[in-house]
Amino acid sequence: MDFDGLSARTASVAARVASVAARAPEPATIARVGLGAMVFAAGVHKLLDPLSWSAYVVPWLAPFLVVSPVTFMLANGVLEVGFGAAIVADRYTALASAVAAVSLSATCLYLAVVFVVEGGLFGDVLARDIGLAGLAWAVLVESLRRPTRTS
Numbered sequence: 564m565d566f567d568g569l570s571a572r573t574a575s576v577a578a579r580v581a582s583v584a585a586r587a588p589e590p591a592t593i594a595r596v597g598l599g600a601m602v603f604a605a606g607v608h609k610l611l612d613p614l615s616w617s618a619y620v621v622p623w624l625a626p627f628l629v630v631s632p633v634t635f636m637l638a639n640g641v642l643e644v645g646f647g648a649a650i651v652a653d654r655y656t657a658l659a660s661a662v663a664a665v666s667l668s669a670t671c672l673y674l675a676v677v678f679v680v681e682g683g684l685f686g687d688v689l690a691r692d693i694g695l696a697g698l699a700w701a702v703l704v705e706s707l708r709r710p711t712r713t714s
Contacts (some may be wrong), residue, residue: 575641598702599650601695602663606643611638613672616640619685650702656707660703667696 587593609616616639617632628635642662649659674689 591702591711594698595653595656595702595705598653598660598663598695599647599652601647602650603647604646606640606647609640613637613640618677619688621681621684623680624662624673656706657703660699660706664696664699664703667692667699671696 588596612632613633613636616636620628620632625632630638646662648658650663671689671692674685674692677684678686678689682689
């Protein structure tokens with residue numbers, strides 16, 4: 564086997580990958596845009612199909628809401644569209660990512676309780692949202708480290 568040729572091809576691929584990475588946006592920008600797009604898309608989907616999202620409101624939680632689960636999801640959808648757009652546009656990023664971080668953390672806490680109480684219900688969503696909450700906190704911290712950008 565020609566290990567020298569393989570080594571040269573590997574080095575060539577590594578050089579091309581490094582070249583592409585050098586031209587890519589900053590990781591913080593990629594994280595911010597990804598978080599904002601996710602929050603925005605979730606909000607749009609809540610506005611288009613609030614009934615599907617209301618399935619995440621378990622029967623023992625519904626009496627604690629001051630509105631119906633569908634209305635609750637519609638209100639959340641409007642807020643998520645606004646906050647997601649702000650994060651993507653890099654406007655009021657600290658505020659918008661703080662809302663996303665706190666909201667996703669509270670959602671994780673709720674989903675963890677449901678997971679335990681309801682015998683594993685929504686475990687897949689809990690696993691995903693833990694990662695999204697971490698991403699939201701990272702975007703918040705990064706936005707607080709840089710100069711304020713509000714206009």
